[in-house]
Amino acid sequence: MENLKKKNKIWKNIKENWLSYIVLVIFTIIFAYPVLWAFISSLKTSAEIRQSPFSLPAVPQFVNYVNAWVGASMGDYFFNSVFVTALAMIILILLVIPTSYVLTRFKFPGCKVLQMIMMAGLFINVNYIVYPIYLMINDFGKAAFGNGLLLTDNLVTVAIINAVCSVPFSVYLLSGFLKGLPKGYEEAAEIDGCGHWTILTKVIVPLCKPSVLTVILFQFLSYWNEYLVSQTFLITPEKRTLPVGVLSIMQEARTATDYGRMYAGLVLVMLPVLILYCFVQKNLTKGISMGGLKG
Secondary structure, three states: OHHHHHHHHHHHHHHHOHHHHHHHHHHHHHHHHHHHHHHHHOOOOHHHHHHOOOOOOOOOOOHHHHHHHHHOOHHHHHHHHHHHHHHHHHHHHHHHHHHHHHHHHOOOOOHHHHHHHHHHHHHOOHHHHHHHHHHHHHHHHHHHHOOOHHHHOOHHHHHHHHHHHOHHHHHHHHHHHHHOOOOHHHHHHHHOOOOHHHHHHHHHHHHOHHHHHHHHHHHHHHHHHOOHHHHHHOOOHHHOOHHHHHHHHHHHHHHHOOHHHHHHHHHHHHHHHHHHHHHHHHHHHHHHHHOOOOO
């Protein structure tokens, strides 16, 4: 009986909002079709892609993934991207949580100025300043080690740049959540003899897990798909990340016409993001609703 009521309620909702559902279906098709087309093309031969780009593969060519993973070194690029993304995420969390906590829970001289500077960072796009950053780090490497490439052609450097440049937006999201937390939790912890560091790690961090998860998800997408910083800094082919590696495959496809391998490389870039989003989309929207600055 309860199932029947639920079904009737769903059909009633669809009838009342049919136009909205039609629009959502249309937009879903528009956004899902390129992904599906890339996946289908990755299982076709180059001749099939040229002659019938919208048809299904006659025989699935899983060898395209082997060629992309081994032949085009996408496996190495994949692990480079994993390293850069993981390291950048660790650095970001270590920076953002204490910064957000101090800026939202303490009043001290210059606090408002620091908040304004942090918010101003939201309007600075790393793509516009990547070359000055490269010159600065390269000059420092020459002065300190006699070789600028030791710092510029380095996966750790790319991870640090990605993390630091995403601090303002992450602080913005997390600060909004922290401002909504009652101070009674901290006061109770202080009565029990806890210091600021203990309060942060034992009280604040567990309470703000939804917002921290949102920060992690947002920045994972950003780090995983990041292209310009990696392209500018990483000169050695073995140190390329996946987005840069896909570009090299696309350039090779123009001469070797191996389009199947190219689309297989695109799928390897997209697949981890799609899988992650499918598992965490509810937590992502929940965290977004909790974030943002509040008066």
